[in-house]
Amino acid sequence: MSGIARAKWLLAAPVGAMVFGFFMVPYLNIVVMSLRQPSTTQAYGPGFTTDNFVKAATDPLYVVTLLDTLRLAAMITLITLALAYPVAFHLARTESRWRGVLYGLVLSPLLVGVVIRTFGWIILLANNGLINQAMRQLDLPRLQLMYNEFGVVLALVHIFLPFMVLPLMGAIQGIDPRLEEAARSLGADKRRVFLRVLLPLSMPGIQSGCILVFVLACGAYVTPLLLGAGRVHTTTTVVVHQLELFLWPFGAALALVLSLVGLMVVWLYARLSGRVLRGQS
Amino acid sequence: MKLWRGLFGGLIGAVYVFLMLPIAIVVMASFNSTRALRFPPEGFSLRWYVAFFESEPFMESFRLSLVLGVAATVASVLIGTPAALYYVRFAGRWREAFRLYVLAPLLLPEILTAIALLFFYYQIGIGTKSVAGLFIGHVVVCIPFVFLQVTASLYNLSPSLEEAARSLGASPWMTFLRITLPLIKPGVINGALFAFIISFDNVSISLLLKGIGSTPLPMQLFDYLRWGFDPTTAAASVVSILMTLGAVVLVDRLVGLRAMRF
Amino acid sequence: MTQLRIAGLEKRFGEVAAVRGVDLEVAEGELVSLLGPSGCGKTTTLRCVAGFEQPSGGRIAFDGTDVVPLPPEKRDIGMVFQNYALFPHMTVRENLGFGPEMRGIGAAARAKKVADVLAMVQLVGYEERYPRQLSGGQQQRVALARALVIEPKLLLLDEPLANLDAKLRDEMRFFIRSLQRRVGITTLYVTHDQAEAMVMSDRIVVMFEGRIHQIGSAEDVYDRPATRAVSNFIGQSNLLDGRVAGGGNGRWRIDTAMGPVSCGSGFAPAVGDRASAMIRPEAIELHANKTDAGCFPGRIESRYFLGNLAEFRVRMSDGSLLIVQQPAHAAHAVGAEIGVRLPAERAWLVREDVA
Ligand SMILES: Nc1ncnc2c1ncn2[C@@H]1O[C@H](COP(=O)(O)OP(=O)(O)OP(=O)(O)O)[C@@H](O)[C@H]1O
Numbered sequence: 001m002s003g004i005a006r007a008k009w010l011l012a013a014p015v016g017a018m019v020f021g022f023f024m025v026p027y028l029n030i031v032v033m034s035l036r037q038p039s040t041t042q043a044y045g046p047g048f049t050t051d052n053f054v055k056a057a058t059d060p061l062y063v064v065t066l067l068d069t070l071r072l073a074a075m076i077t078l079i080t081l082a083l084a085y086p087v088a089f090h091l092a093r094t095e096s097r098w099r100g101v102l103y104g105l106v107l108s109p110l111l112v113g114v115v116i117r118t119f120g121w122i123i124l125l126a127n128n129g130l131i132n133q134a135m136r137q138l139d140l141p142r143l144q145l146m147y148n149e150f151g152v153v154l155a156l157v158h159i160f161l162p163f164m165v166l167p168l169m170g171a172i173q174g175i176d177p178r179l180e181e182a183a184r185s186l187g188a189d190k191r192r193v194f195l196r197v198l199l200p201l202s203m204p205g206i207q208s209g210c211i212l213v214f215v216l217a218c219g220a221y222v223t224p225l226l227l228g229a230g231r232v233h234t235t236t237t238v239v240v241h242q243l244e245l246f247l248w249p250f251g252a253a254l255a256l257v258l259s260l261v262g263l264m265v266v267w268l269y270a271r272l273s274g275r276v277l278r279g280q281s
Numbered sequence: 282m283k284l285w286r287g288l289f290g291g292l293i294g295a296v297y298v299f300l301m302l303p304i305a306i307v308v309m310a311s312f313n314s315t316r317a318l319r320f321p322p323e324g325f326s327l328r329w330y331v332a333f334f335e336s337e338p339f340m341e342s343f344r345l346s347l348v349l350g351v352a353a354t355v356a357s358v359l360i361g362t363p364a365a366l367y368y369v370r371f372a373g374r375w376r377e378a379f380r381l382y383v384l385a386p387l388l389l390p391e392i393l394t395a396i397a398l399l400f401f402y403y404q405i406g407i408g409t410k411s412v413a414g415l416f417i418g419h420v421v422v423c424i425p426f427v428f429l430q431v432t433a434s435l436y437n438l439s440p441s442l443e444e445a446a447r448s449l450g451a452s453p454w455m456t457f458l459r460i461t462l463p464l465i466k467p468g469v470i471n472g473a474l475f476a477f478i479i480s481f482d483n484v485s486i487s488l489l490l491k492g493i494g495s496t497p498l499p500m501q502l503f504d505y506l507r508w509g510f511d512p513t514t515a516a517a518s519v520v521s522i523l524m525t526l527g528a529v530v531l532v533d534r535l536v537g538l539r540a541m542r543f
Numbered sequence: 544m545t546q547l548r549i550a551g552l553e554k555r556f557g558e559v560a561a562v563r564g565v566d567l568e569v570a571e572g573e574l575v576s577l578l579g580p581s582g583c584g585k586t587t588t589l590r591c592v593a594g595f596e597q598p599s600g601g602r603i604a605f606d607g608t609d610v611v612p613l614p615p616e617k618r619d620i621g622m623v624f625q626n627y628a629l630f631p632h633m634t635v636r637e638n639l640g641f642g643p644e645m646r647g648i649g650a651a652a653r654a655k656k657v658a659d660v661l662a663m664v665q666l667v668g669y670e671e672r673y674p675r676q677l678s679g680g681q682q683q684r685v686a687l688a689r690a691l692v693i694e695p696k697l698l699l700l701d702e703p704l705a706n707l708d709a710k711l712r713d714e715m716r717f718f719i720r721s722l723q724r725r726v727g728i729t730t731l732y733v734t735h736d737q738a739e740a741m742v743m744s745d746r747i748v749v750m751f752e753g754r755i756h757q758i759g760s761a762e763d764v765y766d767r768p769a770t771r772a773v774s775n776f777i778g779q780s781n782l783l784d785g786r787v788a789g790g791g792n793g794r795w796r797i798d799t800a801m802g803p804v805s806c807g808s809g810f811a812p813a814v815g816d817r818a819s820a821m822i823r824p825e826a827i828e829l830h831a832n833k834t835d836a837g838c839f840p841g842r843i844e845s846r847y848f849l850g851n852l853a854e855f856r857v858r859m860s861d862g863s864l865l866i867v868q869q870p871a872h873a874a875h876a877v878g879a880e881i882g883v884r885l886p887a888e889r890a891w892l893v894r895e896d897v898a
C-alpha cells in the first residue's frame with residue numbers, strides 16, 4: 001500500500017490544479033471585478049465601489065428581470081415535474097419490452113444540442129412556422145407562440161424534462177412495489193396509495209429533480225435569447241448584454257446577485273421540503 | 282378507473298411525442314426541397330446537405346468542434362479518472378469537500394463560468410486570441426461528467442479484487458493496469474462519451490470564449506439562427522446529431538458487448 | 544515451510560481499537576483458526592498479516608524476519624477472500640496464471656503450474672470458463688487454487704465457506720483440510736463458526752473484542768474454557784457464580800448459591816475471589832431420587848426432544864435454571880422432583896476476563 005499511499009495525492013493533483021486555476025480563481029476574480037469602478041474606455045476604472053451591487057439590487061429594471069427569471073424558473077420546474085412524474089412512474093414500473101426504447105426516447109434530447117432543439121421549436125412556433133401555417137389553412141387566427149414567455153417556457157420544459165425524469169425514476173424504482181400492495185390490502189384506494197405512499201416515498205427524487213431543473217432554468221441563456229428574441233429578458237441575457245456593452249463590473253455584480261438569489265431559493269426549498277420529508281418519516 | 286387509465290396513458294404518450302417533436306421537425310426541414318418549411322412538406326432534397334458540406338464556415342466549425350471535442354474528452358478523462366480513483370479509494374476527512382470541489386463546474390450555471398473565464402483570460406492577457414482558452418473552458422465543464430461515471434463504476438468494484446492481485450504479487454501499478462482499469466473501463470468510456478457530447482454540443486462556454494475565426498459548430502448554428510432562417514442549419518444539425526449518435530453506437534460496441542456482461 | 548509469529552499486535556481505526564495486543568505463534572505446517580463473534584478483530588488480524596492493514600503496534604515475522612515494512616505483494620502469501628475476489632474479466636486459466644505471471648514465470652512453466660493446481664482442486668476442464676459461469680463451490684475451489692499456485696509461505700483464509708450452503712460447506716471443510724495437510728502449508732483460518740474451527744484446526748484461537756482469550760485444541764476450548772466469554776461462545780454452558788472456598792492442586796471448591804461445587808482449574812485462584820464454575824449440559828447427571836449422594840435438589844420445568852438428545856430445563860432450590868442434556872429417551876417427566884449431580888471432573892473454573 002505504501003507506494004500508492006505516498007503517491008495518492010498525485011491522483012488528485014491534476015483536477016485540483018485545473019479546477020483551482022480555471023474555476024476557483026476566475027470566480028474569485030468575478031467577485032473582485034464586481035467591486036470595480038465602471039469605465040467607458042477600459043474594462044474597469046481605478047478604485048473600488050459597491051455601487052454595482054446597489055444598482056443590481058435596487059434598480060427596478062434589474063429587480064423586475066430577476067424576479068421574472070425566478071418566476072419563469074419556478075414555472076418551468078413545476079410544469080416539468082407534472083409532465084415527468086407519470087412518465088417516470090411508467091418507466092420505473094413497466095415490464096413492457098419497449099421499455100428500453102422508451103428510456104432511450106426520454107434520454108434522446110440529451111444527445112441533441114440545445115441550439116438544435118431550440119431550432120426545432122423555432123420552425124414550429126414562428127409566426128409563419130408550421131403551427132401557424134396549419135392554423136391559416138384551417139382559417140383560424142394566427143397564434144403568437146414565439147417571442148414571448150410561452151415559447152421560452154415550452155422549449156425549456158422540453159430541454160429539462162430528462163433531468164427531472166431520471167432522478168424521479170431512480171426514487172420510484174427504489175420503492176418496494178410490495179408497499180403499494182400492502183397499502184391496498186389495508187384498504188387504501190389507488191388515489192390514496194399515491195398520495196400517502198408513493199408521493200412521500202418519491203420525495204427525495206422530486207427534491208433533487210426540482211433543484212436541478214430550477215438551477216438549470218435560472219442559468220439558461222441560449223433558449224431565452226433565441227425564442228424570446230429580445231422580448232423576454234432573463235438575468236442571464238441581461239448579464240451577457242452588459243458584457244457586450246463592456247460594462248464588466250456591473251455585469252459581474254448582476255451575475256453574482258443571480259447566483260446568490262438562486263442558491264438562496266434552492267436552500268429555502270431544500271429546508272422546506274426537508275421538513276416535509278422528516279415529518280413523513 | 283378505465284377513464285383514469287386512458288388519461289394517464291394519453292398523457293405519457295403526449296410527453297413522448299413532445300420529446301421527439303422538435304428533433305423530428307429539424308430532420309424534416311433538412312430534407313425539405315424549399316427554403317421555407319411548409320406544412321405539409323413539399324418534396325425531398327439533399328440540397329441543404331450539399332450546401333452544408335460546401336460551406337467553408339460550416340465545415341471549418343465542424344472540424345473545430347470535432348477536434349475540440351476529442352481533445353477535451355481526452356484531457357477530461359486523463360484528469361477526471363485519477364480524481365475519481367482518489368475520491369473512492371484514498372480521500373480521507375475531506376472526501377465530501379473534494380467531491381463538491383470537482384463537481385462545482387456542474388453546479389453553477391455554465392454561462393457564469395464562461396463569464397468568469399472570459400474576465401480571467403482578459404486579465405491575464407490572453408483574451409480570446411487563443412483556442413487554448415476555449416479548450417480549457419470545455420475541459421473544466423467536462424471533468425465532472427467523467428468523474429461521476431468513473432466514481433460510479435469504482436463503487437461497483439470490490440476492493441478485495443485489488444487486494445487479491447496484491448496478495449498474488451502484483452505491484453500497485455500492475456494492479457491498476459491489470460485489474461482496476463479493465464474493470465472500470467465501461468465507466469471510463471461512458472464518461473468519455475458524456476464529455477464528448479457535452480463539448481460537441483456546448484454553447485454557453487463557446488459563446489463567450491470563441492475567438493475570431495474559431496467558431497465551434499453549435500455557435501455557428503447559433504449565429505445563423507440569431508439573424509435569420511437558413512435550412513443549411515438544419516442539415517448541419519442533423520449531421521451533428523449523427524455525430525453524437527455515432528459516438529453512442531461506438532461506445533455500445535466498445536463496452537456494450539463483453540465488459541457489461543459480468 | 545514457514546513459521547508465523549505475531550507479537551503484541553495492535554490496530555486502531557481512529558477511536559476503535561480493533562486488535563488489542565495479540566500474541567500468536569503458528570508452527571510450520573500448522574492450521575490455526577481465529578474464532579470469535581462478529582467484530583472481534585479476526586479479519587483485521589489477518590489483514591495485518593497479509594499487509595493490507597498497517598499495524599498500529601507490534602511485530603509480525605515470517606521465519607523470524609519482520610514483514611511489517613513489506614507491502615502485500617512482497618510477503619509471499621496466498622489469500623482466499625470471503626467473496627472469493629476472482630477477477631471477473633479473466634477466465635479460470637487467467638486467474639490462476641496471474642500470480643505466477645507476476646512472479647515472472649514463463650508461459651510454459653506457468654501452464655504446467657496451472658494444470659497441476661487445477662488437478663489438485665479437481666477442476667480440470669474448466670480452464671476457459673469465466674467466474675460467473677461457475678457454481679459457488681467451484682468458485683471457492685478456484686480461489687483456493689489461485690492462492691496455492693504461487694506456492695506461498697503462508698495461506699490466509701477469511702471465512703472462505705461463509706457463502707456456501709450447509710452441505711457444500713461440510714464437504715469443503717474436509718477438502719480444504721486434507722489439501723492443507725497434503726501441501727503442508729502453514730495456514731491461518733478465520734471463521735465465526737465453532738464447528739468449522741473444531742473440525743479443521745490443529746489449534747483454535749478464541750478472540751473477543753480484539754484480544755485473545757484462549758489458544759488451544761478443540762478439547763481445550765470446549766472442556767476447559769479459560770473465560771466466561773469462551774464458555775458462552777463455544778457450545779452451551781451452565782455458569783454457577785460464587786466465591787472460591789478452598790482447594791489446591793488444580794481442584795477447587797466454589798461456594799455457590801446452590802451450595803458448594805467442586806471443579807478443576809488451569810490456574811490457582813485466591814481463596815475468597817469471585818469465580819464461576821462452568822459445566823456443560825451433557826455433563827450433568829439427573830437422578831430420579833433427589834436425596835442421592837452428592838445431589839442438589841431440582842424440579843424439571845420443561846423438556847424438549849432434539850432427536851439425538853433430550854434437553855431439560857431444571858429449576859434449582861436457589862431459583863437458578865440449569866440446562867441439562869440426556870440421551871434422547873431419558874424418562875424424566877415435567878414437574879418431577881429430581882436430584883442433580885455436577886461431576887467434579889467435568890466442572891471447570893472460569894475467569895471473568897483474560898488475566
Ligand atoms: N477500515 C476500518 N475502519 C474502521 N473500523 C474498522 C475497519 N475495519 C474494521 N473495523 C472495526 O474493527 C473491529 C474489528 O473488525 P473485524 O473486521 O476485524 O471483525 P471480524 O472479527 O472479522 O468480524 P466478522 O466476523 O463480522 O467478519 C470492528 O469493530 C470493526 O467495526
Ligand SMILES: [Mg+2]
Nearest residue numbers: 585586587701
Ligand atoms: Mg471478518
